[in-house]
Amino acid sequence: MALPKAVYVHIPFCEQICHYCDFNKVYLKGQPIEEYVKACEKEMKEAVSQFPYDHIETVYIGGGTPSSLSSQQLEPLLDSINQVFSLQKPREYTFEINPGNISDEKLSLLKSAGVNRLSIGAQAFQEDLLKKIGRAHDEKDIYRTIESARRMGFENISIDLMFGLPGQSVANFIESIEKSLELEIPHFSAYSLKVEEKTVFHQLQRKGKLPLPPEDDEVAMYDVLINMLTEQNYHHYEISNFSKNGYESLHNLTYWNNEEYYGIGAGAHGYVSGQRYANVGPIKKYINNVHSQGRPLLESHVVSxxxxxxxxxxxxxxxxxxxxxxxxxxxxxxxxxxxxxxxxxxxxxxxxxxxxxxxxxxxxxxxxxxxxxxxxxxx
The missing domain is CATH 1.10.10.920 (Arc Repressor Mutant, subunit A)
Incomplete structure (x- = not known):
């Protein structure tokens, strides 16, 4: 059986909760972040002891908002990942950031820890639209964040866009694509909105207060996305992902190639030794379960x-x-x-x-x- 070559680490803390997000997340303020980081390290060690690896090729730190952690909180997390998984220049090491909440100090820390790819959650370039979906940044933050990342030596940058948003027009989405293209980003991820339960948007939809674009407009947005990016020589390699040659997301290809990976953190999912598993989601329960059981499993099953x-x-x-x-x-x-x-x-x-x-x-x-x-x- 093939050994896992990828690691996903979930950071569930956010300074602001987006209206569409159904990932496991909590408000940052008042959370036991240092305890959480220590619990993640303990879970990593336990997972590796039960399911050894040979060589880790990709790491992805997602959330939540990983960039909401301070440098003092990030450093021990990055150190423990490097030590437990004996990272020796992994092919790809991705860190998710929100525009406007990443400092040069944090970027330098990421760079020195081996992070070589940034995923930036822009979502849209229209400020009224950003407010409608609960984002904390504005258009200028997107430009400043990318400029800072490049100044600190990051070249492998991905940008996230969304379409089918409340109040979004086809013209809005074309504008966001055009402004993204001007930045000469080597990778795009673009997703249509899916209204999930337990989100602000789901509550609004139930009350009839979520003005989504017509289905024909959403189809047109996806069509124009494909056409505009392929015309600019981006490789459409996955339903929602486009890249310049050599900049495909190697970590996400692990999932799409149906290969195994470690999932670390509260609410994280993993796939090791033929078993798919999900961790418990509540932060304190995750921390307690790690210390009492080693692996904080909510569920696990052998894949037939x-x-x-x-x-x-x-x-x-x-x-x-x-x-x-x-x-x-x-x-x-x-x-x-x-x-x-x-x-x-x-x-x-x-x-x-x-x-x-x-x-x-x-x-x-x-x-x-x-x-x-x-x-x-x-x-």
Missing amino acids: TAEKMEEEMFLGLRKLEGVSISQFQNRFNKDPFEIFGNNIKRLKSEGLLKVEDDRISLTKNGLFVANEVFEKFLL
Whole structure:
């Protein structure tokens, strides 16, 4: 069985809660951050002792808002990650930051710890839209943050954009893409809004107070995104991700390639030794469980062969290159057509899938209804 080569560390603290976010997060003020960092280190050590690794290739610190931690809080976290996983210049080490809350001191600390990629949550460039979705930054903060990052030597920078937001027009989204392109960022992630339960937007939607764009406008936003970025020689390599050559997110490809990884922190998910697991979410419960049990599991289960085959298909189809037929055969000693042949044939006849050489992949029409396609591969 292949050993995990990736690590995800979750930092659940935020200075402001965005109206769309359903990730595990809490307000920063008054939280036991130092205790949390120590608990993360203990969990890392316990995970590694139970499920050893050979070499870690990618690390991703996400949240929440990791950049909301002070330098004094970040330093021991970064040190423990480097020590527990014996990091020797990983191929990719990503740190999520919000515009406006990262100082040169923090950037220098990240750089010295080996972080070589930044993911910046811009989301939009219109200040009225940023306020509507609960973001704390403004347009100028985006420019200042990217300028600071480059001054401190960061070249591998990704920017997040969102579309389908309340009150957002197609023209708004085109403007955000244009302003992002002017920054010559090597990687884009662009996601349509999904209204999740337990969010401010869900509460507003229930009251009929969430003015979402028409579905046709949302489709037009995605279409213009694809066209504008591909025209500028960005590689559309995953449904929501675009990059210049050599700047694809290696860590996220771990997920889409259905490979194993450690998930560390409150509410984090992981996949090791054929087991998918989720950690408890509440901060104090996470800390207590780490100290009493070592691993703060909420749930864990061994992934069956049938589930692995399903995941191989619907995760792999997120990539524009799709699923490798020969790799599927090597992993499961079965042909994907033997398991999913009828659905592949039907989706191909509907113009949503294509089969070329060794690959099964989404067509452009399939990209627009990807979730419906994925559902066809659940046995």
